[in-house]
Amino acid sequence: PDHPAEPWRIKxxxxxxxxxxxxxxxxxxxxxxxxxxxRSDDVYIDLFTDSGTSAMSDRQxxxxxxxxxxxxxxxxxxxxxxxxxxxxxxEHVIPVHQGRGGENILSRCLIRPGSHVPGNMYFPSTRAHxxxxxxTFHDVIIDEAHDAAGEHPFKGNVDxxxxxxxxxxxxxxxxxxxxxxxxxxxxxxxxxxxxxTAACDLAHAHGIPVFLDTARAxxxxxxxxxxxxxxxxxxxxxxxxxxxxxxDGAVMSAKKDCLANIGGWxxxxxxxxxxxxxxxxxxxxxxxxxxGMAGRDMEAIAQGIxxxxxxxxxxxxxxxIEYLGxxxxxxxxxxxxxxxxxxxCVDATAVLAHLPRTELPGQxxxxxVYLEGGVRGVERGTVSAGRDPATGENRYPPLEFLRxxxxxxxxxxSHIDHVADTLVRVHKNRHDITHGLTFTHEPPHLRFFQxxxxxT
Ligand SMILES: CC1=C(O)/C(=C\N=C(/C)C(=O)O)C(COP(=O)(O)O)=CN1
Numbered sequence: 001p002d003h004p005a006e007p008w009r010i011k012x013x014x015x016x017x018x019x020x021x022x023x024x025x026x027x028x029x030x031x032x033x034x035x036x037x038x039r040s041d042d043v044y045i046d047l048f049t050d051s052g053t054s055a056m057s058d059r060q061x062x063x064x065x066x067x068x069x070x071x072x073x074x075x076x077x078x079x080x081x082x083x084x085x086x087x088x089x090x091e092h093v094i095p096v097h098q099g100r101g102g103e104n105i106l107s108r109c110l111i112r113p114g115s116h117v118p119g120n121m122y123f124p125s126t127r128a129h130x131x132x133x134x135x136t137f138h139d140v141i142i143d144e145a146h147d148a149a150g151e152h153p154f155k156g157n158v159d160x161x162x163x164x165x166x167x168x169x170x171x172x173x174x175x176x177x178x179x180x181x182x183x184x185x186x187x188x189x190x191x192x193x194x195x196x197t198a199a200c201d202l203a204h205a206h207g208i209p210v211f212l213d214t215a216r217a218x219x220x221x222x223x224x225x226x227x228x229x230x231x232x233x234x235x236x237x238x239x240x241x242x243x244x245x246x247x248d249g250a251v252m253s254a255k256k257d258c259l260a261n262i263g264g265w266x267x268x269x270x271x272x273x274x275x276x277x278x279x280x281x282x283x284x285x286x287x288x289x290x291x292g293m294a295g296r297d298m299e300a301i302a303q304g305i306x307x308x309x310x311x312x313x314x315x316x317x318x319x320x321i322e323y324l325g326x327x328x329x330x331x332x333x334x335x336x337x338x339x340x341x342x343x344x345c346v347d348a349t350a351v352l353a354h355l356p357r358t359e360l361p362g363q364x365x366x367x368x369v370y371l372e373g374g375v376r377g378v379e380r381g382t383v384s385a386g387r388d389p390a391t392g393e394n395r396y397p398p399l400e401f402l403r404x405x406x407x408x409x410x411x412x413x414s415h416i417d418h419v420a421d422t423l424v425r426v427h428k429n430r431h432d433i434t435h436g437l438t439f440t441h442e443p444p445h446l447r448f449f450q451x452x453x454x455x456t
Contacts, residue, residue, distance in 0.1 A: 001319060001323055001326050003319070003320065003323045003416065004315070004316040004319035004320055006316060006412065007312040007313060007316050008057070008409055011058060016044060016045075017041075017044065018044050018374055019042060019044060019374050021371060021372075023042070024042065024370060024371050024374060025371060027039070027042040028367060028370060028371060031452075032451070032452025032453055032454075033363070033367050033452070033453040033454060033455070034363075034448075034451055034452055034453060035366050035367065035370050035377070036048070036448060036449050036450070037450070037452070038370070038376060042374075043370075043374060043375075044374030044375065044418075045375045045376070045411065045415050045418060045419055047343075047375060047376060047377050047378075047403075047404040047405050047406060047407075047419065048377065049378065049405050050256055050342040050343065050406060050407050050408065051255040051256055051405075052255035052260075052261045053255075053407035053410065054256075054259045054260075054261070054407050054408035054409055054410065055259075055407070055409040055410050056259060056260070056261070057259070057303070057304075057307055059303050059307070060259065060260075060299075060300045060304055060307070063299035063300055063303045064296040064299060066296075066299055067294060067295035067296025067298070068295040069294060069295045069296075070295070071287060072287055072289055074289055074290060074298070075295075076295035076296070076298040076299045076302075077095065077289040077290060077295070077298055079298065079302045080093070080095065080265075080298035080299075080301055080302045081093040082302070083301070083305040083306065084252075084267060087237065087240060087241070087305050087306075087309065088214060088217075088240065088241070088250060088252075088267055089241045089244045090244065090249060090250060090267035090268060090269060091268070091271075091274075092267065092268040092269070092270075092274035093265055093266075094265060094266040094267070094268070094274065094277050094278055094291065095263070095265050095281070095285070095286075095288070095289070095290055095291025095292070095293055095298065096263075096264045096265060096281065096285045096291045096292060097262065097263065097264065097285055097286075097291060097292025097293060098253055098254070098255060098262060098263060098264045099125070099213075099215060099251060099252065099253025099255070100125045100253075101284065101285050101291070101292060102251035102252065102253075102265065102266040103126050103129040103251055104129050104280075104284060105266060105280045105281060105284065105285075106211060106249075106251055106266060106277065107129040107130055107132070107133045107135070108133060108280055109273060109276050109277055109280065110175040110176055110273075111133035111134060111135045111175055112133070112134060112175070113134030114134060114173055115130075115133070115134060115135035115136070115173055115174070116135060116166065116170035116173050116174050117135045117137055117138065117174065117175065117176065117177070117178050118137075118139075118162075118167075118174065118177050119138070119139065119140065119141075119177065119179060119180070120140060120157070120183055120191060121145055121156075121180070121183050121185050121186050122137055122139060122185060122385075123184050123185055123213070124384055124386070124446050126178060126180075126213065128386075128446060130178070131389055135175075137178075138162075138166045138170075140158050140159055140162040140163040140166060141155075141156065141157070141158065141159065141183065141186065142155065142159045143159065145157075145189060146186075146397075146398040146399060147398075148187075148334070148335075148345075148347045148399060149334075149336075149337055149347075150337065151337050151338055152338075153190075153192075153223070153227040153228075153338065154189070154190055154192040154223070154227065155183065155186050155187075155189035155338075156180070156181065156182055156183035156186060156189040156190050156191035156220070157192060157195040158179065158191070158195055158198075158199040160195075160198060160199065160202055163177070163202055163203070164202060167202070167203070167208065171206055171208075174206075174208050175208075175209075176203075176209045176210065176248070177199065177203045177208060177209070177210045177211070178211055178213070179191065179199065179210060179211070179212050179213065179247070180212070180213035180215075181196065181212060181213070181214060181216070181217045181220035182216045182217075182219055182220045182223075182340065182341050182342070184215075184216070184342075184380075185380055185397075185399065186336075186340075186399065187336035187339075187340040187343065187345040187399070187401070187403075188216065188219065188321075188341040188342045188343050189338075189341075190219070190220040190223035190224065190227075191243075192224060192228045193224055193228060193239070193242050193243060194228065196212075196243060196246060196247075201246070209248035209249070210246070210247045210248055211248060211249045211250060212243070212244065212247040212249070213251055213252075214243075214244065214250045214251075214257075214267075215252060215253040215256040215257065216256050216257055216341055216342055217240055217243050217244070217250075217257065218236060218240055218257040218308045218314060219257065219314070219317070219318065219341030219342060220243060220341065221236045221239035221240045221314075222236060222314050222315070222318050222341065223341065224242075224243070225239055235309075235311070236309045236310075236314055240309060244267075248268070248270065249266065249267055249268040249269060249273070250265075250267045251264070251265075251266055251267075252264050252265045252266070252267065254301045254304070256342065257308045258301050258305050258308055259300075259304035259307055259308055260300045260301045260304045262293065262297055263293045263297045263298065263300075264291075265291070313409075317408055317409075320406060320411075320416060321339055321340065321341065321342065321343065321344060322339050323413070323416060324339075324344045324404065324406070324416050324419060324420060325339030325344045328344060328346070328420060328423055328424070331420070331424040331427070333346060333351070333423050333424060333427045334346065334347040334350035334351060335347060336399070336401060342405055342406065343403045343404055343405040343406065344403075344404045344406075345380065345399075345401040345402065345403050345404070346365065346401055346402040346404065347400075347401050348362040348364070348365040348379075348400050348402050349381075349401075351365055351426075351427055352365055352430060352433060352436070354431065355433070355436045356436070357382060357396050357400065358436075358438075359435065359436020359437060359438065359456050360379070360381075360382055360436050360437045360438070360453070361381070361400055361436060362380065362381035362382065362383065362384075362400045362401055362402055363379045363381075363382075363436075363437050364435075364436045364437050365379075365402045365426070365433075366379045366402050367437065367453075368426050368433055369402060369426055372422050372425055372426045373418060373419070373422030373425070373426075375404075375418070375419050375423075377402045377403055377404045377405070378402070378403050378405070378448070379401075379402060379403075379448060380399070380400075380401050380402075380403045381397060381399065381400030381401060382394055382395070382396050382397070382400060383447060383448045383451060384448045385397045386445075386447055404419060404423075436455075436456050437453040437454065437455060437456065438453060438454060438455075438456050439451055439452070440452045440453060440454045
């Protein structure tokens with residue numbers, strides 16, 4: 001696929017600089033071989049995350065000026081509430097400062113020690129809050145999701161037999177099913193409307209609610225439009241509503257699809273649960289009409305939601321990811337297929353097949369790519385998976401990759417080509433990487449953000 005002609009022109013720029021390899025070696029050493037600990041100024045192309053890193057539009061920037069900073073009942077909240085209601089279809093909209101704020105509150109409302117929560121693959125912060133409140137997470141995603149090279153069009157799908165089995169074994173102890181659209185840790189893979197609906201029907205048949213992580217549900221809607229029979233002529237906005245319709249609520253990080261740099265929400269249908277959640281928002285986030293956001297943040301999100309479902313925007317957004325994936329594919333760099341909605345994931349166990357999993361190939365590849373081209377990605381593998389709370393052992397998930405997450409409306413084709421050229425060089429010289437990494441400092445929660453490493 002060709003690189004898309006961007007459906008925007010640049011009106012403001014932020015200078016970025018290339019660095020020398022010597023400078024990067026020094027910076028990486030100071031960061032304990034963890035790209036997460038690098039300073040932004042030491043990174044040329046920052047693909048650490050698509051979360052909070054997108055560029056806002058002139059309409060979003062001008063909306064900031066209209067921010068109502070009233071403590072209670074701000075105009076900006078009602079604009080935000082209306083945008084969420086209209087595009088996601090839930091009645092009760094409760095603001096939080098970002099996604100994990102919502103995960104904390106939903107988990108505290110519904111999970112008790114001994115709970116069991118099924119979901120389509122784990123996500124670090126989602127599972128951490130479930131485990132913190134005493135739940136055991138059960139992965140009920142289809143087997144194909146764990147196969148990097150497989151081409152299944154909806155790797156985010158739920159295996160209904162697996163879900164049925166968890167319900168059969170733990171039914172009464174399941175407070176809810178936690179699903180995501182798309183599935184970040186599978187490489188940004190979508191779930192189909194049919195499968196999501198079937199999973200909800202199965203859960204509801206047992207009186208179990210389903211909550212959806214909608215951080216990238218617009219990207220998911222794009223894949224439904226392209227791949228799921230019957231949806232090709234429907235608008236992205238309609239498909240987004242259809243994804244949310246069968247679920248009982250959603251947790252949202254507005255830092256992804258919604259083109260905002262901060263913010264989020266919990267969206268619910270049940271008024272009592274909404275009241276309970278608002279009570280915890282007062283404790284952890286702020287009043288229930290701002291939830292840890294400034295009025296201007298809610299203005300930016302309201303406008304960002306409108307822009308996120310624009311078909312020119314989402315088509316170009318996805319096409320840029322596919323362009324990078326295609327460049328790596330044609331160069332023989334092993335990546336997760338199909339290419340996801342927000343990232344290209346390089347299969348570290350294939351690139352560094354000569355390193356044992358105990359030497360952290362994903363983390364090692366992240367360091368090598370930064371050294372080679374000043375490109376920062378993030379490890380999604382053993383380091384991200386953390387330790388099993390019961391045994392204390394590393395979990396070694398089947399997928400171990402370097403995620404290259406592309407911010408929205410930020411980088412142009414020449415930047416993406418720089419990234420591709422960097423990966424091609426690292427892959428060509430992969431046997432020069434003779435050692436992996438080992439922990440020198442390992443924090444207890446979400447260790448990949450703060451851990452430090454040293455070459456083995
Ligand atoms: C699917 C999903 C995420 O991807 C997510 C955060 N993701 C990050 C930071 C990422 O780099 O993928 C979060 C947490 O959102 P937050 O980063 O607290 O706004 C929830 N769900």
